[in-house]
Amino acid sequence: MYLVGDAFATAARPRVPSVIVEAAEVDRWFREYLSAFAACGRGENEAAGLLAYYGVPLLVSTDEGFAALTTGDEVAEMAQRQVDGMRAAEYDHSDVIDFEFSLLNTVTVLCRGEFSRRHRDGTEIGRLAATYLVTGTPDCRRISALAVHSS
Numbered sequence: 001m002y003l004v005g006d007a008f009a010t011a012a013r014p015r016v017p018s019v020i021v022e023a024a025e026v027d028r029w030f031r032e033y034l035s036a037f038a039a040c041g042r043g044e045n046e047a048a049g050l051l052a053y054y055g056v057p058l059l060v061s062t063d064e065g066f067a068a069l070t071t072g073d074e075v076a077e078m079a080q081r082q083v084d085g086m087r088a089a090e091y092d093h094s095d096v097i098d099f100e101f102s103l104l105n106t107v108t109v110l111c112r113g114e115f116s117r118r119h120r121d122g123t124e125i126g127r128l129a130a131t132y133l134v135t136g137t138p139d140c141r142r143i144s145a146l147a148v149h150s151s
Contacts, residue, residue, distance in 0.1 A: 026101055026109050026134070029141050038093045040079075041086035047079040054079065055135065055142030062148045092120040097127070101134075109134045109141075 033053045039045045051072065058069040060078060069075045097114040104110055111132040117125040133145035 023101075023103070026103075026111070026141075030099075030101070030111060030132075030134075033143075034094065034096070038091075040083045041091040042093075043087055047083040048076055050079040050083075051076060052140075053143055054146075055144040058143065059133075059145040061146070063150075086117070089117070089125050090119055091117055091125060093118050107136050109136075 036045065036049055036053065040047050040050060054075050056070070056072050056075055058075050058078070060067045060069060067074075067078075069078055095116040095118060097116055099111070099113040101109050101111040111134055112129070113132075114127065114129045116127050119125060129149050131147045131149065132143050134141055135144045136142075
């Protein structure tokens with residue numbers, strides 16, 4: 001990951017072009033991610049499909065600990081563990097209880113959501129809250145950090 005700005009640009013680390021972050025685009029992208037996540041949890045898609053949404057490196061923080069995932073294989077393993085747990089719990093979808101985001105700069109958005117994971121019959125599996133640091137380039141956006149916390 002390269003930091004944008006004259007103080008951080010070097011010949012060895014080319015500058016990442018800035019992106020104008022628009023609220024409607026962030027909302028659309030995040031809803032697309034949630035849809036892809038739910039499809040994996042239901043077994044309709046493989047966990048590897050989530051790699052289109054996660055950055056490498058990816059920082060992950062939960063009550064159990066912190067990890068800096070520095071390879072695509074490590075990120076894929078984390079995604080697979082999440083999907084395996086969802087499938088074991090007979091997950092169907094997540095209801096969004098609360099969602100907000102803050103534009104930090106032209107390439108970074110901080111998203112925070114509270115979610116209710118549900119079975120096919122609508123009963124609740126459990127609730128969680130998560131904060132995502134989403135970074136962007138002209139071609140794509142990626143979750144660069146994920147912190148799961150109590151709601």
